[in-house]
Amino acid sequence: xxxxxxxxxxxxxxxxxxxQVEEGIVAGLSQNRVSIDARFVGSEILVxxxxxxDAPAPEGPLGVVIVVQGPNEPVIVRRKERxxxxxxxxxxxxxxxxxxxxxxxxxGPFDEVLTVEDNAARLVSIDESVWVMDTDATDNEQxxxxxxxxxxxxxxxxxxxxxSVRVSQNTLFDAAIQLPANVTEGLYQARIFLTREGRxxxxxxxxxxxxxxxxxxxxxxxxHDLPLVYGLLSLAIAIAAGWIASAAFxxxxxx
Amino acid sequence: xxxxxxxxxxxxxxxxxxGLGGLVGVLSGMFGVGGGFLxxxxxxxxxxxxxxxxxxxxxQVVASSISGVLAxxxxxxxxxxxxxxxxxxxxxxxxxxxxxxxxxxxxxxxxLLVTLSYVVFLGIIGxxxxxESVRALMRSRSNAVPKRRKHGIAHxxxxxxxxxxxxxxxxxxxxxxxxxxxxxxxxxxGVGGGFIMVPAMIYILHMPTKVVIGTSLFQIIFVAAxxxxxxxxxxxxxxLGLAVLLIVGGVxxxxxxxxxxxxxxxxxxxxxxxxxxLGVCLNLAFGLLVEPSEIYSLGNE
Numbered sequence: 001x002x003x004x005x006x007x008x009x010x011x012x013x014x015x016x017x018x019x020q021v022e023e024g025i026v027a028g029l030s031q032n033r034v035s036i037d038a039r040f041v042g043s044e045i046l047v048x049x050x051x052x053x054d055a056p057a058p059e060g061p062l063g064v065v066i067v068v069q070g071p072n073e074p075v076i077v078r079r080k081e082r083x084x085x086x087x088x089x090x091x092x093x094x095x096x097x098x099x100x101x102x103x104x105x106x107x108g109p110f111d112e113v114l115t116v117e118d119n120a121a122r123l124v125s126i127d128e129s130v131w132v133m134d135t136d137a138t139d140n141e142q143x144x145x146x147x148x149x150x151x152x153x154x155x156x157x158x159x160x161x162x163x164s165v166r167v168s169q170n171t172l173f174d175a176a177i178q179l180p181a182n183v184t185e186g187l188y189q190a191r192i193f194l195t196r197e198g199r200x201x202x203x204x205x206x207x208x209x210x211x212x213x214x215x216x217x218x219x220x221x222x223x224h225d226l227p228l229v230y231g232l233l234s235l236a237i238a239i240a241a242g243w244i245a246s247a248a249f250x251x252x253x254x255x
Numbered sequence: 256x257x258x259x260x261x262x263x264x265x266x267x268x269x270x271x272x273x274g275l276g277g278l279v280g281v282l283s284g285m286f287g288v289g290g291g292f293l294x295x296x297x298x299x300x301x302x303x304x305x306x307x308x309x310x311x312x313x314x315q316v317v318a319s320s321i322s323g324v325l326a327x328x329x330x331x332x333x334x335x336x337x338x339x340x341x342x343x344x345x346x347x348x349x350x351x352x353x354x355x356x357x358x359x360x361x362x363x364x365x366x367l368l369v370t371l372s373y374v375v376f377l378g379i380i381g382x383x384x385x386x387e388s389v390r391a392l393m394r395s396r397s398n399a400v401p402k403r404r405k406h407g408i409a410h411x412x413x414x415x416x417x418x419x420x421x422x423x424x425x426x427x428x429x430x431x432x433x434x435x436x437x438x439x440x441x442x443x444x445g446v447g448g449g450f451i452m453v454p455a456m457i458y459i460l461h462m463p464t465k466v467v468i469g470t471s472l473f474q475i476i477f478v479a480a481x482x483x484x485x486x487x488x489x490x491x492x493x494x495l496g497l498a499v500l501l502i503v504g505g506v507x508x509x510x511x512x513x514x515x516x517x518x519x520x521x522x523x524x525x526x527x528x529x530x531x532x533l534g535v536c537l538n539l540a541f542g543l544l545v546e547p548s549e550i551y552s553l554g555n556e
Contacts, residue, residue, distance in 0.1 A: 038496070040259040041266050076554040086543040088367050089552070147551035181259065181266030216261040216496075223262055223491050231487030234314050234495055235480050238502055242321025245506030249326075 024052040025204040027192050032206075034179060034188075035213040042181045045208060047105075047190055048174035057170055063106065063113035063195035064165045064173045067124060070101030070157075070210070071186030077132075077144045093132055093144040100184035102126050102158045105175045107165040115198035122200060124193065126158050156180040185210055262494035263307045269500055271301065276315060276501035280508020283319045284326070285516040286453065286468065286528045291316050291446030291479070292377065292535060294501070307494050310486035314498045316446070316479040319505035320472045326513040327469030334466050337418045338473040340427050341434035341452070345478050348438020353485055356443050372444055374540045380454050381532030387458070388525035395522060422463065429459060434474070441478055449475050450532055457525075464525070468516065 027049025034043045047066050051057075075098045081090035104125060106113045114124060123129050126149055132141040152158040157180065165175040177190075187209055194202040212220055223230045258269040275297055279290035291312050298308035327333050417424050433455045441448035449471050456467045487493040516524060 036259060038259050039257070041257045078552050078554060080547060080550045080552070082546070087545075087547060087550075092554075144551070147549075148553065151549065151551060151553055181257070182264065184264070212261060216259060219261040219495050223487070223493070223495075227488045227491055228484075230491075230495075231484040231493065234487055234493050234498055235317060235483060237495070237499065238314050238318035238480075238483075239321055241499075241502045241506050242318040242509075243325065245322045245510055246325035249510040250329075 022054055023058070023194060023196075024202050025192055025194050026050050026052050027204050027206065029190060029206050029208060032208055034183075034208060034210040036183075036185070036211065037214050037216055040181060040216075042183075043179045045177045045179060045190070046174065047177060047192065047206075048172075049192065049204075050173070051171050051194060053171075058196060060197040061108075061112075062167065062170055063108060063198065064167055064175075065107070065114055065124060065193040065195065066105045066165055066175050066177070067191040067193075068101070068103045068105075068177045068188060068208075069099045069129070069191075070184055070188050071099070072097040073100050073184065074098070075148065077148050079144070079147070093141065095130065095132055095145070095148060098130050098148060100157065100186070101179070101188065102129060102152075103177045104160045105164045105177060106160075106162050107167045107173065108163055110160065110162050113195055113198065114193070114200070118195070118198065118200045122193065122203075124191075126160065155182060157182070179210070183210055185212060258496065258500070260303075260494050260496045262492065263303050263311075263497060265302055265304075267301060267303070272497065272500040273504040275301075276319075276504025277508035278504075279315070279501075280319045280322070280505035280510075281512035281515065282508075282531070283316075283449075283472070283505070284323045284509040284512025284514075286449075286512075286524060286531075290319065290449075290505075291441075292373070292444070292450050293531070295446065296535065296539070303494075303497065306490060306492045307497070310483065310490065310492035311494045311497045311501065312446075313479045313482045313486065314493055315501040315505050317476055317483060318502040319509040320476045320479065322506040322509040323513055324469060324472040324476060326510060327472060330469075332465050333469035333473050334418055334462070335473065336416075337423075337430060337460075337462070337466075338470045340416075340430045341437075341470070342474045342477050344431035344434025344436075345438035345441075345448075345474055346481060348435035348440075349442045349478055349481050350438075351435075352439040352442025353482075355439065369444055370539055370543060372440065374536055374543065376440065376444075376451060377532050377536035377539070380451060381529050381536055383458070384454055384525055384529035385533065388522050388529055392522045392526065395520075418462075423461065425460065433459060438478060442482060448478060450528075453528070 027047065030044075030046035030048070034045070045068060047068070051062070074094060074096050076092055076094050078089040078092040080087045083090065104110075110125070119125055120128055127145070130145055130149055132145045149158055156178075159178075165173055167173045187207055190206045190208060192204045192206075193200050211217070222233075256269045257266050258272075259266045275294065279294045279297075282293065283290040294315060295308050295312045298312060299305055303311075324333060415424060415426050433452070437448040437452050437455065440451060452471045452474070453467055456462045456471065457464060462470070483493060
């Protein structure tokens, strides 16, 4: 049945000239801030919205692509090599701008929802967003970019979930994006693209702030703003704990 | 129960950390080693970033060493004079070591240096201790009177001083050099240095084993405290959340370990420590020799 519907849409799309009907996105996020406290084990951001139309829906399959990405940070990718019988870090490449988190969710198979050209033009997929500049350090930049993506995918920081965006009645859509516990703090960007026949016809950007709160925030700030005080505090806790344990055990063994 | 660590920025199981701290604390109390050489690789293994594991590990070493040294002080098995002499060399060495570390970091390859130092030193020390303690055990089995070498290089050098608790009358030059050397190594390897200090005291300074453990713990406190402060100040890599969990486990473990240590024979203690040191050494050597499943790794600038 689905296949039939798809074929029908495909036929309809090719037979009638694609009329330029304005379509827009009205979307929201379940939360605009994610708080990292002591019990933080990751979070889920719900992206939901609707397609806004002034006229009846145009022909051609509708697609939705949602990209949630974390702040960019430089990262060094190192490769080990066997030298003198042992494995040591040999070549290394610095990637100046690599997103610390990158999740792509689509309403169908990626290649069908988005054309190669639009993907490249709008930097949608992970490999379009991570790339290594030509350096003298290596002649295989692509291998280093692939390694960065592979390692972060294994850590749950980069992901591509095809067909995870639910679209109902050709109008409403929603998707859940998982943030793992090892996310970096900062301003996260949620980009939503609406496509017809793989071409982007509308987009919208929303922001989510991911921040430490409470004790976590306090400890982090103290460690960076007053490092000497923080170091002394760490030592004081260690000394007090060592002494208390010793005293407690002495009382325990006397009785 | 998962807990989010504010500096390491990862979420880990709190009971796992308590257990790790406890295990290392027991070893600390039993053998007079800070346990840093075991704790640091274990923390890597559960996913704590290496820089934070090293710095926070030294903070835990301070706590468990204090807990252990107080138990030893009450039993009179700490040679405070010898400890102070060792420490004077140790602090100078630690400072020099921090400088050397920074220099090597600027050249790159500091990870390799750290791992290689671990493999080489753990291998040499573990091997020597195992051979020596097995021999000692065999001597005591055959009921022969254990013969301790009473005269070494420490007896012929100048600046002789009497170390009452250890029952020694030796030159202060060897302890200062030993302290300095251990200080350099502990700064490079991010450990208290007990696993080097203990054998050095036994085989170079000829101190009685009972006194060695308490004295080693005494000087480890100061070297580890110095290192913790340097890491917190310069690198912001001490994680208080992680430290508190490790410390709570560690101080309890150290008390248990001290009591276990009193019940087993000195020779047996040494064999166990030797096997432990060799085990860690082989594990690290294996990591260097075998091709890793992921030859790429990520690092911060």
